[in-house]
Amino acid sequence: MQKKQIRIGWFYLLPLLTVNGVVVFLPAVSNVFLSFTSWSGLGQPKWIGIDNYIRLLQDDVVHQAILRNLVWTLIFLIVPMGLALFGAYLVLRAPAAGTFFRLVFFTPYIVSTVVSASVWSFLYSPTLGLSPLLFGAGADTPNLLGNGDTALYAVALANIWQWWGFLMMVFFAAMQSVNPSLYEAAELDGAGAFRKLISVTLPAIRPTIMFLALMTVIWSFLIFDYIFIMTGGGPAGKTEVLGTLLYKSAFWSREAGYAASIGVLMGLISLFVVGIYLSLRKRLKWEI
Numbered sequence: 114m115q116k117k118q119i120r121i122g123w124f125y126l127l128p129l130l131t132v133n134g135v136v137v138f139l140p141a142v143s144n145v146f147l148s149f150t151s152w153s154g155l156g157q158p159k160w161i162g163i164d165n166y167i168r169l170l171q172d173d174v175v176h177q178a179i180l181r182n183l184v185w186t187l188i189f190l191i192v193p194m195g196l197a198l199f200g201a202y203l204v205l206r207a208p209a210a211g212t213f214f215r216l217v218f219f220t221p222y223i224v225s226t227v228v229s230a231s232v233w234s235f236l237y238s239p240t241l242g243l244s245p246l247l248f249g250a251g252a253d254t255p256n257l258l259g260n261g262d263t264a265l266y267a268v269a270l271a272n273i274w275q276w277w278g279f280l281m282m283v284f285f286a287a288m289q290s291v292n293p294s295l296y297e298a299a300e301l302d303g304a305g306a307f308r309k310l311i312s313v314t315l316p317a318i319r320p321t322i323m324f325l326a327l328m329t330v331i332w333s334f335l336i337f338d339y340i341f342i343m344t345g346g347g348p349a350g351k352t353e354v355l356g357t358l359l360y361k362s363a364f365w366s367r368e369a370g371y372a373a374s375i376g377v378l379m380g381l382i383s384l385f386v387v388g389i390y391l392s393l394r395k396r397l398k399w400e401i
């Protein structure tokens with residue numbers, strides 16, 4: 114009977130496994146193969162061994178892109194995570210208005226990325242956006258997306274605006290599941306609101322925090338849409354990250370083999386981060 118149930122379980126899983134094999138596994142294997150070739154995207158790939166990976170190690174553009182991905186990761190581990198935790202805690206303490214604020218904060222997340230990035234590009238415009246209103250129109254009007262020192266941070270701000278509401282909703286749901294008796298015990302010990310947040314809430318939702326931190330790191334190394342739409346990797350490559358570099362290598366420079374090696378690098382970085390997370394989870398016995 115048990116073997117029959119196992120067979121039935123595998124039967125129901127078969128469609129899902131087939132879709133994953135076709136959509137995920139086969140393209141991944143193909144990408145690894147192409148990373149060892151010289152290919153323009155047309156014709157027959159030419160096997161060149163590890164030449165693409167040697168080029169990766171020597172390519173300063175790739176090194177700078179990785180650094181920008183790291184900067185992006187650091188920004189998103191601090192700013193939206195911090196805003197989301199604080200926002201979720203405030204909404205939890207204001208149940209009467211909680212539904213309204215959850216709706217307001219979560220709405221940007223459901224807006225199309227193309228629409229959101231386009232609106233922010235307009236707002237940053239030195240001729241039509243907010244800059245002429247705030248600083249006056251003229252040659253000295255700040256062009257945040259056109260300045261290499263500010264472009265990456267300007268794009269990050271736009272992405273944070275859309276992203277942090279989602280994190281807040283997840284943290285809010287986790288905070289709602291905290292055992293109320295823990296807060297009652299803390300109150301008996303004389304703990305105030307801030308102390309309960311530090312000593313009760315944050316430790317209780319630590320698994321959720323760490324999981325979202327893991328996903329934030331992975332998504333930060335996969336960032337493409339906002340940067341490509343708002344700056345295209347410019348000005349002068351100052352916002353180039355691995356995602357935009359991969360796209361340009363494949364479709365602009367017609368170096369699909371080299372682009373595949375960049376994709377493999379991004380995959381290895383994600384696997385490394387996941388490996389660290391799984392190791393910590395096992396060592397610290399986290400629930401998720």
